[in-house]
Amino acid sequence: MRRAARAALAIAFLLExxxxxxxxxxxxxxxxxxxxxxxxxxxxxxxxxxxxPLAGGRPLATPFGxxxxxxxxxxxxxxxxxxxxxxxxxxxxxxxAPDGSAYFPVFPYTSFTGMxxxxxxxxxxxxxxxxxxxxxxxxxxxxxPFGWRISAAAWQWLHFAPTRFEAxxxxxxxxxxxxxxxxxVAHCGECHTPRGPTGALDRSRWLAGSExxxxxxxxxxxxxxxxxxxxxxxxxxxVWFLQTxxxxxxxxxxxxxxxxxxxxxxxxxxxxxDAIAFYLESLAPVRNKLERKR
Amino acid sequence: MKPRCTALCLFAGIAIGAGxxxxxxxxxxxxxxxxxxxxxxxxIGGDMAAIGNILKYGLPLRQNIATHAENIERSAALxxxxxxxxxxxxxxxxxxxxxxxxxDFKKKAEAMRDQAKKLAxxxxxxxxxxxxxxxxxxxxxxxxxxxDYRKPKEESYKRRAGGxxx
Numbered sequence: 323m324r325r326a327a328r329a330a331l332a333i334a335f336l337l338e339x340x341x342x343x344x345x346x347x348x349x350x351x352x353x354x355x356x357x358x359x360x361x362x363x364x365x366x367x368x369x370x371x372x373x374x375p376l377a378g379g380r381p382l383a384t385p386f387g388x389x390x391x392x393x394x395x396x397x398x399x400x401x402x403x404x405x406x407x408x409x410x411x412x413x414x415x416x417x418x419a420p421d422g423s424a425y426f427p428v429f430p431y432t433s434f435t436g437m438x439x440x441x442x443x444x445x446x447x448x449x450x451x452x453x454x455x456x457x458x459x460x461x462x463x464x465x466x467p468f469g470w471r472i473s474a475a476a477w478q479w480l481h482f483a484p485t486r487f488e489a490x491x492x493x494x495x496x497x498x499x500x501x502x503x504x505x506x507v508a509h510c511g512e513c514h515t516p517r518g519p520t521g522a523l524d525r526s527r528w529l530a531g532s533e534x535x536x537x538x539x540x541x542x543x544x545x546x547x548x549x550x551x552x553x554x555x556x557x558x559x560x561v562w563f564l565q566t567x568x569x570x571x572x573x574x575x576x577x578x579x580x581x582x583x584x585x586x587x588x589x590x591x592x593x594x595x596d597a598i599a600f601y602l603e604s605l606a607p608v609r610n611k612l613e614r615k616r
Numbered sequence: 617m618k619p620r621c622t623a624l625c626l627f628a629g630i631a632i633g634a635g636x637x638x639x640x641x642x643x644x645x646x647x648x649x650x651x652x653x654x655x656x657x658x659x660i661g662g663d664m665a666a667i668g669n670i671l672k673y674g675l676p677l678r679q680n681i682a683t684h685a686e687n688i689e690r691s692a693a694l695x696x697x698x699x700x701x702x703x704x705x706x707x708x709x710x711x712x713x714x715x716x717x718x719x720d721f722k723k724k725a726e727a728m729r730d731q732a733k734k735l736a737x738x739x740x741x742x743x744x745x746x747x748x749x750x751x752x753x754x755x756x757x758x759x760x761x762x763x764d765y766r767k768p769k770e771e772s773y774k775r776r777a778g779g780x781x782x
Binding site for chain 1: 661665756
């Protein structure tokens with residue numbers, strides 16, 4: 323009797339352990355999907371310098387100087403290995419380090435702030451499932467005062483308030499899913515929306531393209547304007563582009579866009595890419611012809 | 617000799633002279649090379665776009681994919697000869713690096729040709745998923761060469777012509 327009880331207890335314990343392991347594996351898999359929908363976090367990989375995946379150190383040229391992405395592997399000393407859940411959520415949603423200091427807005431917390439806690443914690447679980455890489459973060463080579471942490475705090479005070487994504491009840495579930503993915507997770511606006519003189523996104527020209535994309539690249543106008551945007555693309559063109567990088571004219575995506583498709587968007591479920599495309603098609607066309615800044 | 621014949625002979629002589637001068641002219645204008653290169657690239661782009669249209673809309677033309685892929689394979693084989701003459705000035709996005717590293721340039725064109733060949737084979741075998749994957753690989757091979765040897769869109773002559781300036 324007693325033995326039977328003990329055996330039952332042992333089995334229950336085993337089952338619970340298995341269930342917990344299953345839950346963790348599910349969460350890691352979901353986190354990987356979140357990472358892919360974000361474009362693979364490729365800014366945190368220094369491909370040209372031969373850096374390990376997600377170990378940071380990639381130079382990101384901005385009008386304010388060169389910033390270096392951080393190590394987001396779970397290394398305890400140089401990565402995010404000591405981040406608790408609350409630290410991770412605060413970093414992603416509020417742009418604050420565990421010590422309370424402000425992150426430079428080159429890290430797009432301005433978009434990630436819209437992400438759900440559920441998606442963010444799944445992402446954290448995935449990142450923490452990866453091998454830790456020891457690689458110290460590098461301070462920015464930025465013009466004073468832009469490279470000072472205190473400037474990041476001032477910038478946040480001027481331009482940033484943590485805001486969750488709010489579904490629009492007037493729109494259907496597909497549109498809302500697309501809006502959530504495009505604005506928060508995939509952070510399209512960080513490259514494709516023009517910025518003002520202090521580097522804040524000009525939300526009146528949302529996704530209308532930017533001459534000052536990351537690494538000095540030109541980020542095209544994604545609104546359906548026929549002349550300066552992608553109004554001549556069909557829905558199928560948009561989905562196909564995110565899946566393969568192939569443009570309607572037979573050319574292919576370049577530079578950072580190629581990277582985020584390769585390491586991220588191409589793996590996103592078709593229904594989600596569909597939703598992103600519907601969202602982009604719903605935008606008001608904005609006329610914004612991009613010219614290279616001298 | 618009658619004056620009429622003289623005039624005729626003279627005319628004929630000039631005509632022959634002009635004709636042979638054109639035939640012997642060794643140097644077509646440099647922009648001719650640019651135009652040819654761009655036409656060849658457009659042909660490849662056209663076949664890529666055509667395959668893309670069949671796949672993205674699910675057109676009942678899957679049997680055409682292999683032919684488009686073979687077209688790309690054949691066009692790819694023409695790339696090294698199209699870029700043999702060095703022309704970097706003018707309305708072109710070709711980088712001078714093409715003529716600094718011709719062996720690598722040729723290798724990348726060949727890599728693209730091999731991916732096109734593989735696409736043709738897979739298309740004939742008829743596995744839709746493999747065809748989709750191979751399209752990505754082929755697009756990647758285009759991009760690998762463009763990354764090194766084509767000016768990025770920021771520096772494209774098309775943008776300069778649009779009034780942006782340098």
